[in-house]
Amino acid sequence: MWHYQAPLRDMRFVLQRVLQADQSWSRCLAFAELDLDTADAVLAEAGRFASEILQPLNGPADLQGCTLAADGSVRTPDGYRAAYQAFVEGGWPALPCDPAWGGQGLPLLVDAAMREMLSASNHGWTMYPDLLHGAYETIKAHADDALKARYLPKIASGEWLAAMALTEPQAGSDLGLLRTRAEPQPDGSLRVSGSKIFISGGEHDLTDNIVHLVLCRLPDAPPGTKGISLALVPKLLPDGTRNAMVCDGIEKKMGIKGSATCAMRYEAATGWLIGAPHRGLAAMFLMMNSARLHVGLQGLGHQEMATQNALRYAYERLQMRAARRPEGAAPAAADPIAWHPAMRHTLLRLQALTEAHRVIAYRAAQCIDEAHHQADDARRQRAAALAALLTPLVKASLTRQGFEAASAALQVFGGYGYTHDYGIEQTVRDARIAMVYEGTNEIQAIDLLTRKVLADGGSALGLLLDDLQAEAARCEAEPALADFGAALRAQCGRAREATAAVQAAVATDAEAPLRVADAYLLGLTHLLQAWAFAASARAAREDSDAAWAAAKTERMRYGLQWLLPESAAPWQQVCLAAQRTLPMLTLPG
Structure with a gap:
């Protein structure tokens, strides 16, 4: 009963008719040869991957969850690793990355549409690759050449995954309170020591290596956020040995149970500085802003998933005679609940807001593309200002509606919606976290x-x-x-x-x-x-x-x-x- 059909028709409409994406691409040297038919083909294949590979894993993974072994290793739900290998083999992690680093060089707008589909089908699984692009952008913009050469190709391809290590027990939204220390070494490396909590994908079995970007303090750091540095701390060191980090536990959560949310401990782990000392927060904002757009897309995915399943169910569920029936409807003792005004209000609200929010989210992604790739400098600056304005709004508004849409859709299912078998209760639980993480x-x-x-x-x-x-x-x-x-x-x-x-x-x-x-x-x-x-x-x-x-x-x-x-x-x-x-x-x- 619970399944996903990628909204490719509406995606094409937004790209072509509303945003006129092909005209925007023609003004960007990197995308000048891209056309809408090519984008359509990419999104159609992404929709197939989402509906045929990811969505069937969603319900079972919610019941199974992740498992922490005695040695600190984490096992993800059955099917996750195979799905991720198929994702990498399909070249999906590299979609918006620079061809110079092994990427496909497609617009972030196309990547955003893909991520909407992934999140709709399986939010828990999507948590693992969702941090890749932000890590890629941060390393690309701020790391030295040696770190770029060592890590960017592996991250762009998806061969290695990444984790963002910000939060500590005493430092949630106030990062100025963090205590993780980084001691410089004679060879130019750092020894990173401290504990982090709520680290999505801090440990798992999808890839051999996990690249942690860790906020920390150098010995001469001033207090507050002006004293934060950023270190790259890999799970596996360049010689293949295990770094001195360990997963102390995984959270038992309300939702996204297929995502390993880890408590990580760094015990003089080897790392390398990214960017200038005490300027780590500015560097990390590249990753955080990317993550905030992706979280907004998670909210959009939940809206779409909840809406289309509620609509299908409302046409199948027969209850009472409707006061107004479609012209030519055959006589019947009961009508679909979709014909009753209360349900029409609910379903029309879900549809109207989902479709409107798709336009808003895709416009934000388009602005980011234009800010980086428009040939005209004035256009780039204008797009950058709009992207900065839209990013927090997309994150907050779409995640709020993602949860509210799931809750409203549950009402369409009635008592059945409160049971696991019908799928919508999991969407309600999964959607709620997006209003909290990556900045409430x-x-x-x-x-x-x-x-x-x-x-x-x-x-x-x-x-x-x-x-x-x-x-x-x-x-x-x-x-x-x-x-x-x-x-x-x-x-x-x-x-x-x-x-x-x-x-x-x-x-x-x-x-x-x-x-x-x-x-x-x-x-x-x-x-x-x-x-x-x-x-x-x-x-x-x-x-x-x-x-x-x-x-x-x-x-x-x-x-x-x-x-x-x-x-x-x-x-x-x-x-x-x-x-x-x-x-x-x-x-x-």
């Missing part, structure tokens, strides 16, 4: 408002609003889409008003932006949803399949009419930033 959604909201909006005086936001207002004007020029354009223009106005209110409040109240950061992120999410609804409806008018285009437009108009009014509350909360304060908490008793 609250931290993403603070980052968005304080660092990406207020810090530059709203410059990047202004670029985004210019783009969105241009889309509003295009829709307003077509009478059938004028309501989309008007709604999008109104959302842009509310965003400007709310931003001005926070800018005014922060002058006398430093806590003001922190109080309303969550509401501000939610407001911008509604703004981008309004854009996705409008852009998709306009693009659908160019589609040759009239029936498909009409159904797409109906879903986008449902989002416009029924979902967008929810934006009123967060925008109002932000505009009242200066007038409303928060009481301090008191413990009970």
Whole structure:
């Protein structure tokens, strides 16, 4: 009953019609020869891998979980290792990597679509390769030539996997509190000592070697985040011997049980500095930003998986007569629950938001591509500013909706949804962690408002609003889409008003932006949803399949009419930033 069908038709629509990806690629020297047919072929094969190889492992792996042996080695669920070997043999880890290091040189946009499918089919398994691209980018940008030559080809190919070792028991979101030490050695290496927790893929049996990127402190490190360095600490040393690191345990978790979440101990383990001393956090942000996009795509994958399975079930489940039936429906004692208004609301909401969020996530990936590869310098800088603005929003908004969509889809299944056999309860459990790791959604909201909006005086936001207002004007020029354009223009106005209110409040109240950061992120999410609804409806008018285009437009108009009014509350909360304060908490008793 629970299965996955890759949404290739909608992916093609977003790439071709909404984002006009082929035109963007033509302006990037690295992608100038890529066409949409080639991208389609890549994604079709990725969809087959996701649905035929990964998805059948998902439920059994959730029941089996990972196993820690007495020697500290970790065994992943049955089938994981074979699936990963097939993934490497297919060349999938190298998809967006530079051909100079053995990569295929395809856009991150294509890689993002692939990762949506992987996450939808098997979130636990996807955790292992999801960190590869961030590790690759970090080493490529900051490591010396010797480290690049030794590690980049193996990471780009997927022969070796990577782990990101940030968190310590006393240092969760506040990395300035970390204590792991790194002692320089005469040969230029480091001896890294300390303990880390919640390390995804810190130990496993999918690859022989695992390259750990470890945040640590050198002996002369200043306190706080300005004293953090980054070390590359491999599981296997260049001579093939085991490094002095050990997995002390694996977490018993609510979800993603096929992913080994490890407590790691480094006992004077050999490592090498990446980047400049005390500048490790800046280097690690390359990996973290890549991971945040991937986590947002995990949320999108959960939305898609929950939506399509709930929709199939709602057409199979017969209950009562519907008050309104499709024209020509045969007489029956009971109708599909998909015909009842309560379920239509739930399913239309799931569809409209999933499709809108696909547009938003893919636009973020496209911006990252353009920031690195556009031939024109001004275009690169503009794209980089938009990518920085969109990344925290994609991470927070899509993971929130990934969990909410799974919960809403469970309601469609009724009591059956609460049982393991129907699949949706696992999606609810798996989806929840994405709101927490790689920077909690609250931290993403603070980052968005304080660092990406207020810090530059709203410059990047202004670029985004210019783009969105241009889309509003295009829709307003077509009478059938004028309501989309008007709604999008109104959302842009509310965003400007709310931003001005926070800018005014922060002058006398430093806590003001922190109080309303969550509401501000939610407001911008509604703004981008309004854009996705409008852009998709306009693009659908160019589609040759009239029936498909009409159904797409109906879903986008449902989002416009029924979902967008929810934006009123967060925008109002932000505009009242200066007038409303928060009481301090008191413990009970």
